[in-house]
Amino acid sequence: MQIFGDLLSHFRSKDEFIDADGFIAKGKRKTLCYLIFIIPLVIASVFSISVSLYPMTFQTAIQAVVDAINGKEAIAYEDWIMRELVVNTYIPRAIAGVAVGATLAVCGAVMQSAIKNPLADPYTTGISSGAMFGMTLAVVAGISFFPGTELGNIINAFIFALIPTAVIILFTLRRKTTPTTMILIGIGVMYVFTAATTLMKYTASSSDIAKLYSWGVGTLAEVSWDSIPFVITAAFVAIGVFMYMNGTINVIGAGDNIATALGVNPKRCRQFILVVVSMCTATVVCFTGTIGFVGLIIPHVARMFFGSNLKYVIPASAVLGALLLVCSDMISRVIGTSGLPVGVITTVIGSPLFIYFLVKQRRNGWS
Numbered sequence: 001m002q003i004f005g006d007l008l009s010h011f012r013s014k015d016e017f018i019d020a021d022g023f024i025a026k027g028k029r030k031t032l033c034y035l036i037f038i039i040p041l042v043i044a045s046v047f048s049i050s051v052s053l054y055p056m057t058f059q060t061a062i063q064a065v066v067d068a069i070n071g072k073e074a075i076a077y078e079d080w081i082m083r084e085l086v087v088n089t090y091i092p093r094a095i096a097g098v099a100v101g102a103t104l105a106v107c108g109a110v111m112q113s114a115i116k117n118p119l120a121d122p123y124t125t126g127i128s129s130g131a132m133f134g135m136t137l138a139v140v141a142g143i144s145f146f147p148g149t150e151l152g153n154i155i156n157a158f159i160f161a162l163i164p165t166a167v168i169i170l171f172t173l174r175r176k177t178t179p180t181t182m183i184l185i186g187i188g189v190m191y192v193f194t195a196a197t198t199l200m201k202y203t204a205s206s207s208d209i210a211k212l213y214s215w216g217v218g219t220l221a222e223v224s225w226d227s228i229p230f231v232i233t234a235a236f237v238a239i240g241v242f243m244y245m246n247g248t249i250n251v252i253g254a255g256d257n258i259a260t261a262l263g264v265n266p267k268r269c270r271q272f273i274l275v276v277v278s279m280c281t282a283t284v285v286c287f288t289g290t291i292g293f294v295g296l297i298i299p300h301v302a303r304m305f306f307g308s309n310l311k312y313v314i315p316a317s318a319v320l321g322a323l324l325l326v327c328s329d330m331i332s333r334v335i336g337t338s339g340l341p342v343g344v345i346t347t348v349i350g351s352p353l354f355i356y357f358l359v360k361q362r363r364n365g366w367s
Contacts, residue, residue: 030312033305034319041323044330045098049090051330053339054082061086088225096223097326097342099235100284101294105321106238107277108295109302109313113253114273115179118357121296122281125186125274126164128290129193131282132216134160136197139212140204154286161282164189169271179270218291218343220329227287234283239318241276246310249273253308291343293350294321300357324349 050061064083107122117124134156138144146152168185171177177185201209214221223231242249248269251259256266281295302316328345 030306034316037316037319037323041098041319041326044323044326045094048094048097048326048330049086051333052085052090053334053337054085056082056085061090065091092223092225092228093220093329094326095228096220096231096288097329098322099228099231100220100288100291101298101321101323101325102318103231103235103238103280103284103321104291104295105298105302105317105324106235106242106314107281108321109299109310109317110242110249110273111277111295112299113249113308113310113313114270115183116253116255117179117183118300119296120183121293122277123290123292123295124183125168125278126190126193127161127278127281128285129190129197130163131157131161131285132212132290133193133197134158135215136200136204136212139208140200157286158282160193161285162278164193165274165278168274172267172271176267182270182274214341215289217341218289218346219332219341220288220325221339221341223287231284231287234280235318238276238280239314242273242310243314245269245273246314249310250308253310289341289343291325291346293346293354294325297350297353297357298324301353 047058049065050056050058060082064079064086068083068087104122108120111120111122111124112118115124123129135153137160138147138153138156142148144152144156146155164186167189168182171185172182201212204212248264251262251264252266252269259266259269298321299313299317302313302320306312306316324346325342328349329342332340332342332345
């Protein structure tokens, strides 16, 4: 009876979870909140194709897109440069910003609920350090499936990003583990990869160091049309799978005893969640590097408006994560003489919010 009493205290109704502040958007308010976030996302994504260090107006960017669609040739060199920037650089970056931001935010929200840790994010299990090691191995040592090619770098990053997850899964298969133990295993593997990466960097050239630094803090500058199908697929898989599983993940978040009483195996569910999060995160990381704070901060912001029920938090996180990354990318393009990696901007924005949520967590606890 105590288990079901805990369950009733955790749930307010069929479709609602209570957050720490008791604020839950209901009915029309939820729809209004979604619209408030979606409309700026659409506007920012479209407007971002004209944001550049190169002098360009929004009307000029749209005209470049129209001309490209109609097959009109650019006569002036300046027109050709502008079309190349808009069609082959800024449009893919806008699409990738939406897909990558949504993927990281959704995976972060699910990780926080599944392992009951408000400080979890998609990289908690060591995915980023594994990907960084794989990229460093390819760039510095030339060890990859296709040495000296960008494809080889991407494949290396993807494969090594999954190694920490494989270690955690193998460990949990042999013995009973708690969510905290899973995190600690991931941290241990992360330190191993970080140490190995640091050692290899001592033998790297200055150009290789510059490339690894840009990739390590996260950038959308290397995204091309060839990357788009992969990052979009990762976003659809993450959102689709976790929306389908939102009820199960909510139950796991209520506690392992409650989950077991309701016929849910928390260990197997966490293993499956970890695999999906790792696959989706590794996919986007291969093309953009490790963009920080999106998967950590955005789920908390979503909970402020929608409560803790993943039925609402997942789509809200997807929209807010996409909005944050698209806006951060626009800012990163116009700073300095050649722009900044977008991960620098998300860190600047996310760090104060992270401190705020840490203080709030100590005062209110994790709902």
